[in-house]
Amino acid sequence: MANGACEVCFYHLERTSLEHALPELLDKTLAKGWRASVRARSPERVEHLDGWLWSYRDDSFLPHGVEGEADMARQPILLTTQIDNANQAQALFLIDGAEPVALDGYSRCLILFDGKDDEQLALARQQWKALKDEGAALSYWQQRDQGGWEKQA
Numbered sequence: 001m002a003n004g005a006c007e008v009c010f011y012h013l014e015r016t017s018l019e020h021a022l023p024e025l026l027d028k029t030l031a032k033g034w035r036a037s038v039r040a041r042s043p044e045r046v047e048h049l050d051g052w053l054w055s056y057r058d059d060s061f062l063p064h065g066v067e068g069e070a071d072m073a074r075q076p077i078l079l080t081t082q083i084d085n086a087n088q089a090q091a092l093f094l095i096d097g098a099e100p101v102a103l104d105g106y107s108r109c110l111i112l113f114d115g116k117d118d119e120q121l122a123l124a125r126q127q128w129k130a131l132k133d134e135g136a137a138l139s140y141w142q143q144r145d146q147g148g149w150e151k152q153a
Contacts, residue, residue, distance in 0.1 A: 040098060
């Protein structure tokens with residue numbers, strides 16, 4: 001687990017699903033003028049998110065591409081299972097337990113995990129400990145009752 005100067009933020013999903021939290025966080029990333037890479041563990045998850053980001057709201061969509069497309073480097077959001085930063089993203093989103101490896105070149109890594117999934121919770125704890133032992137800059141964000149996120153650590 002390399003970390004370079006990348007800030008690693010753990011996002012504990014307790015009140016909404018990944019499908020509802022991820023678009024909001026991606027929107028904020030694009031609003032900063034940043035690109036994003038979303039790393040999943042399976043091609044099936046990438047395929048699911050590809051359809052979801054085009055249709056999650058009736059009045060909007062998030063412009064994105066998927067690994068293997070000819071214009072990956074130009075995508076504001078790239079959905080992938082690979083560890084390379086093909087679209088030169090500043091923000092890396094890790095979902096479904098994707099490992100925080102190859103973080104050099106990113107400004108921020110966001111690890112989203114489902115607090116109702118014991119396996120994801122245990123893995124997030126392991127990742128936190130390993131990254132802390134490496135001296136990474138870490139923060140922990142929890143969903144608020146009224147929506148949004150609150151920094152806890």
